[in-house]
Amino acid sequence: AESLKTSGGSLRLNSPVLRLAYATDGTAVGVDLLSGERVIATRAIISNLTIWDTYGRLVGLNRTPASISAQLKQLEGRGAYMLFLGLDQSASARLGADHLILLNDREPTRAQKSESTRMMFAASPAWDPRAPEGKLAVTVWTPADVSDWFAFHQDETAHEEQDQETLERLWPHLHAAMPELGDSVEVIESATPRTFHEVTRRKLGMVGGLCSTPGRLTSKSPFGSTPFRNLFLVGDTVSPSNGVDAVSRSALSLADVLAPRQ
Numbered sequence: 001a002e003s004l005k006t007s008g009g010s011l012r013l014n015s016p017v018l019r020l021a022y023a024t025d026g027t028a029v030g031v032d033l034l035s036g037e038r039v040i041a042t043r044a045i046i047s048n049l050t051i052w053d054t055y056g057r058l059v060g061l062n063r064t065p066a067s068i069s070a071q072l073k074q075l076e077g078r079g080a081y082m083l084f085l086g087l088d089q090s091a092s093a094r095l096g097a098d099h100l101i102l103l104n105d106r107e108p109t110r111a112q113k114s115e116s117t118r119m120m121f122a123a124s125p126a127w128d129p130r131a132p133e134g135k136l137a138v139t140v141w142t143p144a145d146v147s148d149w150f151a152f153h154q155d156e157t158a159h160e161e162q163d164q165e166t167l168e169r170l171w172p173h174l175h176a177a178m179p180e181l182g183d184s185v186e187v188i189e190s191a192t193p194r195t196f197h198e199v200t201r202r203k204l205g206m207v208g209g210l211c212s213t214p215g216r217l218t219s220k221s222p223f224g225s226t227p228f229r230n231l232f233l234v235g236d237t238v239s240p241s242n243g244v245d246a247v248s249r250s251a252l253s254l255a256d257v258l259a260p261r262q
Contacts, residue, residue: 020045020058020231028228031058044230044258048247051075051237052203054226065227077206077237079146079193081166086135087123091184098123102177118142119174131188138185140174146204149193163192207236224254232258 001011016034023029030040047054052072055064064072092098102119124130124137131137149162167190175181197205224233232254236246 017058019060022063026063028059028231041230044232045228046232046234046254048233048235050077050202050206050235051233052077053201054233056203059226059228059231068227075237077146077204079144079149079204079206080191080196081142081144081170081193082191083138083140083167083170083187084130084189084191085138085140086131086186086188087138087181088184089126089134089136091181092123092136094180095123095178100178102174104173119170119177121174121178135186140170142170144193146193146206150204159192159194163190166190166192224250 004011017031018034019032020028021030021032021038021040028041028045030038031045032038047058049058052075055061055068055072061069100121102121104117120141122139122141124139126136128137149159167187193205193207195205196202196207200207224238226233234247234250234254239246239250
């Protein structure tokens, strides 16, 4: 935020964007806020929404070219199931590393869920305040099929039961891969694709970027570009990488296009 202000920018919080604002000739000229205010963009409009939400919510389905709509239907995203754990600080010395990728080396059967085949374990430094006193904050991430989490439910009970079932299925895999954890780790909270949807409003709670395909990896389209000359996208759905790395890399690449370094 300070860097933005130093560079002459301003930061607006609690200012939900409703849609793009258009001139009479159809050119995107800024954004309309939920408050009714219109903010004019003199140079560019940059969206950090997912590629689906940028076209579906900002551009508008009636203004999205048919070719883009067809491409959006073919794109596949990833969801995540996450566990937030507390690990005894005394047990951290038994770990071989703070960040680990855990793989199930057995071929999964059709009856097995994909969550059990790959997990990422990340233990934070002791100064991280998220964990209870005397413990380290640990995050365990595993891919999740978002369609499994958005079936019709009469109430939240079914979602809570699915969450509990997933936890009980993953817990033995985690301990089998890391027996040194023993009884020194406890579950603080879990997050499902539905949790991520409620917090981020991203389509189906997809937070793992796009699934890489040969066509996507060899695409010649300009980075983050759109059919609108002054509308650009950044984030994990327009970058080959994921997470904060994807947002940072795509933003830096776009910055070099809009404001080349002297």
